[in-house]
Amino acid sequence: MKVEVEQVESCVRRLTVEVPAERVGREFGARYRDLQRRVKVPGFRPGKVPRRILENHYRHTVEQEVLQNLLPDALAEAMTQEGISPIGQPQVDEVNIQQGEALRFVATAQVLPDFEVGDYRGWQFERRMMQIEPPHIDQHLERLRERHAELHTVSDRAIAEGDHAMINYQGMLDGLPIPDGNGTNVSLEVGAGRFLTEIEQGLVGLKQGDARSIPVTFTEDHREAALAGKTIDFQVNVVEIKEKILPELDDDFARSYEDVDTLEALRERAREELEEAAAQAADNTLRQELLAKLVTSNPIDVPDILIQEHLRQLYLYQLRMETGREPSHEDMHVDVEPLREHFGEQALETIRGQVILNRLEADLGVTVTPDEIDAEVASMAERTAQNPGALKQQLERNGGLETIRGRLQERQVFQALIDTMQITDKIVSEAELASEVSEAAAEP
Structure with a gap:
């Protein structure tokens, strides 16, 4: 089989194949x-129809069958013969098939770039x-108390922030109920920010059995076009009020935890x-900084099909x-x-990082064993x-x-990289760390 390869771009190969x-x-x-x-043809016994008659009647059908059987195998053989590993499905065009002649076609394939990672040692x-300061520990213990909180029904007072309220509601627009804008016996924590903010705020001060109309104005870019920019009046009825009772922070509470x-x-x-969480966060930040420098130091081209797929995943997420x-x-x-206008550069850098890490994985000989998984x-x-x-x-x-294998491989690659570098540890305050994060986010 004859194959000619042309490098159209650094990540694109054009193969002219002749079978x-x-x-x-x-x-x-x-x-x-x-x-x-x-087939059955009048005047001929089964299996005795002359080929020329079949060719007159079925030539186009047979050509398509030959193409379907021959082209995929020929394409795979051509890729193997030329040592090309395509990313995604190659595009095939300029197909020429005639009985008695060679099959010719052109395949355009996207491939990973051939490059060496620059020196990072x-x-x-x-x-x-x-x-970690005492206030951080206090906050952590408060979160533990929240996890062990009990809900007790109350009927002698109004709703306050932090209470759990059970409500019925119906959204109304121009006096008519909106589709899917109602709920029955819906529980929410007032002030938690997990429901519509206006409704959470509007519940404060209401008692069991009270009703109130609470207006909610949706933004112009709301995901439901029918509600975008509209003000919906929600008719809300309070069914039940529960308050959180937190356990005392004492030795008895401590003994509910093992050891x-x-x-x-x-x-x-x-x-x-x-402290363990802080160390993990510091490691994550270090890996992000290291990957960003690798990407900056290796401005490689990458297959556009990978960028397209990343943009699709961003959209779906x-x-x-x-x-x-x-x-x-x-x-x-x-x-x-x-999506390219707003997310194209981000997608390019992400894919560059993935390609560089994959190359480093091979260069560094990183392998994940079944025991590690x-x-x-x-x-x-x-x-x-x-x-x-x-x-x-x-x-x-x-x-x-x-997924686990990939995560472990990435972790090992980063560790192998870090072992070649000079890493110094610095303890910083929460305010200082937050300031650094804000400054980094503000950078173009």
Whole structure:
């Protein structure tokens, strides 16, 4: 098989493929022999229809069958022969198939760039970890109390912030109910910011059995076009009020946790957990800074198909966040070109980072063993109180093991990189760390 390769761009290869006429002829012969066994033509016994008659009646159909059988294999062979690993499905055009002649076609494939990662050894970074202060421990303990709070029904007072209210509501526009704008026995925490803000605020001061009309104005860019820019009057009725009763922060409370006997011991455990979280956050920031420098230092071209897919995933993620539903078939095939203006540069940098990390993974010889995956699954099972074996089977079914493998590979790549660099640790205050984050976010 004859193959000519042209580098159209750094990540695009154009292959002109010619399949020998002999191979094409054999495929035509096989198709016509199969056709002879199947078709019935008046005046001829089954299997005895002359080929020339079949060619007159079925030439176009047979050509398409030959193409369907021959072209995919020929394309795969051409890619293997030339050592090309395409990203996505190559585009095939300029197909020329004629009985008795060679099959010719052109395939355009996107490929990963051929590059070497620039020298990174000796890079210097500062890992900044937040100082854990007593107020942080106090806040952590308060969150623990919140988790153990009990809800008690009250009927002798009005709703206050922090209460849980059960309500019925109906949205009205121009005196008519709006579709899907109602709810029955809906529970919400007043002031938590997880429901419509105007309704949460409007409930304060109401008692059980009270009713109130609460106007809610939706933004011009609201996801539901019928509500965008409109003011909806929600008729709200209070069904029930519950207040949170938090446990006392004492030794008895501390003993509800394993291996803790006193409140002081619980505070120390909280400090250790917060310091561990601060170290993890510092590591994450360090990895982001390192990846950003790798991308800046290696401005490689990447296959556009990967950028398109990343833009699609950004769109689908935003859709899930805004609507709370899974994307439809039409959503999965959305035209992503309009997203390039706002997200194209971000997508380019993200894909560059992924390609660079994949190359470093190979260069550094990073491999994840089955034992390491099993250990990660066991850790997940312990955190979520699940059976490790059952969890592993579930992850095998939904592709979760590959996600874990990828996460472990990335972690090992970063660790191998960091081992070649100069990393200094610095303890900073929460205010200083927040200021650094704000400054970084403000940079163009």
